[in-house]
Amino acid sequence: MDKVVRLARNRGFVFPGSEIYGGLQNSWDYGPIGVELKRNIKELWWKMFVLERPDMVGIDANIIMNTRVWEASGHLDSFNDTLIECKKCHTRFRDDDLFVYMLSEKGKPRSTNTEELLKELVSFPCPECNNVGEFTKPKFFHTMFRTNLGSIETPENTVYLRPETAQAMFVDFAEIVRVSRKRLPFGIAQIGKAFRNEITTGNFIFRLREFEQMEIEYFIEPPKTKKDWEKHFDHWLKEIKKWLDVIGVDKNRVKEVEIPKKERAHYSERTVDIEFQYPFGQKELYGLAYRTDYDISAHQKHSGESLKYRDPKTGKEFVPHVIEPSLGVERTILAVLLSAYTEEEVVSAKGEKETRIVLKLPSIIAPYKVAILPLSDKAELTKMAESIRKELIGDFSVDYDTTQSIGKRYRRQDEIGTPYCVTVDFDSLDDKKVTIRDRDTMKQDRVEIKKIREYLNKKLI
Numbered sequence: 442m443d444k445v446v447r448l449a450r451n452r453g454f455v456f457p458g459s460e461i462y463g464g465l466q467n468s469w470d471y472g473p474i475g476v477e478l479k480r481n482i483k484e485l486w487w488k489m490f491v492l493e494r495p496d497m498v499g500i501d502a503n504i505i506m507n508t509r510v511w512e513a514s515g516h517l518d519s520f521n522d523t524l525i526e527c528k529k530c531h532t533r534f535r536d537d538d539l540f541v542y543m544l545s546e547k548g549k550p551r552s553t554n555t556e557e558l559l560k561e562l563v564s565f566p567c568p569e570c571n572n573v574g575e576f577t578k579p580k581f582f583h584t585m586f587r588t589n590l591g592s593i594e595t596p597e598n599t600v601y602l603r604p605e606t607a608q609a610m611f612v613d614f615a616e617i618v619r620v621s622r623k624r625l626p627f628g629i630a631q632i633g634k635a636f637r638n639e640i641t642t643g644n645f646i647f648r649l650r651e652f653e654q655m656e657i658e659y660f661i662e663p664p665k666t667k668k669d670w671e672k673h674f675d676h677w678l679k680e681i682k683k684w685l686d687v688i689g690v691d692k693n694r695v696k697e698v699e700i701p702k703k704e705r706a707h708y709s710e711r712t713v714d715i716e717f718q719y720p721f722g723q724k725e726l727y728g729l730a731y732r733t734d735y736d737i738s739a740h741q742k743h744s745g746e747s748l749k750y751r752d753p754k755t756g757k758e759f760v761p762h763v764i765e766p767s768l769g770v771e772r773t774i775l776a777v778l779l780s781a782y783t784e785e786e787v788v789s790a791k792g793e794k795e796t797r798i799v800l801k802l803p804s805i806i807a808p809y810k811v812a813i814l815p816l817s818d819k820a821e822l823t824k825m826a827e828s829i830r831k832e833l834i835g836d837f838s839v840d841y842d843t844t845q846s847i848g849k850r851y852r853r854q855d856e857i858g859t860p861y862c863v864t865v866d867f868d869s870l871d872d873k874k875v876t877i878r879d880r881d882t883m884k885q886d887r888v889e890i891k892k893i894r895e896y897l898n899k900k901l902i
């Protein structure tokens with residue numbers, strides 16, 4: 442983990458936010474390389490799940506919604522976290538993290554029931570300072586960020602930053618059916634910021650208070666049998682696996698976990714968490730839930746508006762049911778970085794053994810597909826390199842670097858995951874060829890300048 446965090450910081454992927462003012466509890470800014478990776482991930486998701494599917498449409502809704510949305514969805518009443526603190530070292534824990542720790546300890550407690558576990562906590566040592574029986578009673582904290590609309594702070598003006606992007610897809614459902622003319626089954630997708638005033642944050646970009654979600658609400662007819670919704674649920678489980686494969690997340694570190702009824706959200710009939718083996722433990726990467734007709738029914742009741750779908754063939758009206766694949770952008774980036782980070786032993790030009798760090802990102806999400814590196818900053822080389830850059834820029838995202846030795850520049854490109862480096866050297870002036878180096882194999886090909894595009898197109902499919 443430390444190595445990935447260091448790399449992310451040194452190479453301009455992610456670094457702590459507001460740092461000149463001492464930072465701000467686990468807030469992170471994306472640098473020039475990180476912003477490209479993030480954009481590529483979001484654009485690829487949009488392409489795969491919205492643009493390439495006839496049964497999907499997208500929206501981009503407001504972050505602040507009418508407070509009645511959160512009354513209807515149940516968030517105002519029940520979006521809480523439970524905090525337990527160690528009285529000795531004052532470390533704060535979420536109750537579910539403590540339960541996972543208790544169940545993994547030797548001399549396991551007998552029950553997995555949360556009330557029983559809370560009773561047994563008195564006999565457990567604090568995971569941080571080892572003092573036994575020093576935990577406080579659980580306290581509930583509401584985790585929605587509150588603000589007010591306009592300058593006057595009154596209860597009527599109180600609004601919340603959305604804790605999930607999902608609700609807009611339910612609230613806008615009837616309008617979207619009208620304008621998109623989609624027929625069931627079909628889905629609405631959205632990428633956007635969500636905010637949760639989490640009681641504990643940390644593990645780099647794993648648990649944040651401000652993060653982004655890529656969510657789909659996939660609407661289906663009210664199922665007659667279990668099979669009717671299960672086939673859609675299974676489809677989305679497969680799609681998530683396909684997605685993980687495309688973005689290079691290590692399959693061996695991914696687990697599907699069936700969430701038992703008592704741990705599921707109140708609206709969910711079935712939830713499968715897609716968990717990832719992070720260096721700090723196996724934890725949620727994504728969630729897939731069958732939300733039944735809970736949300737649309739709740740909004741219909743609370744708003745008094747009809748959100749029913751009218752089947753154009755039969756004329757029947759009904760409230761659709763929903764399957765929801767919910768993906769966090771930052772957890773995706775973390776899983777991608779952890780899967781792609783590789784160290785290799787290589788022999789340097791001086792014959793010394795050294796470690797080469799390579800970020801083996803799939804080229805489709807790599808921040809740059811190709812780097813143009815003139816061997817020196819002599820005008821005749823940079824002129825030629827510049828013209829190659831201009832040639833390629835319409836087709837590929839291109840980095841251009843003239844600083845430092847060529848070895849150091851290769852090293853930097855390896856560490857930011859650039860699949861190909863094009864080196865312009867003095868021979869290029871005569872033979873009109875360049876050297877193209879492959880990030881993973883370090884194999885070099887001499888390629889005619891006029892064939893660079895063709896070469897890269899073949900390699901980057």
Ligand code: ATP
Pocket residue numbers: 605637639646647648649650652654725726727728767768769770771772
């Ligand atoms: P957790 O149990 O880890 O708190 P959750 O079950 O509350 O997660 P969901 O409500 O299912 O999470 O949110 C959907 C997705 O949004 C998660 O799978 C995750 O990818 C992302 N996500 C949720 N909370 C956070 C957070 N605090 N920081 C970063 N990403 C988050």
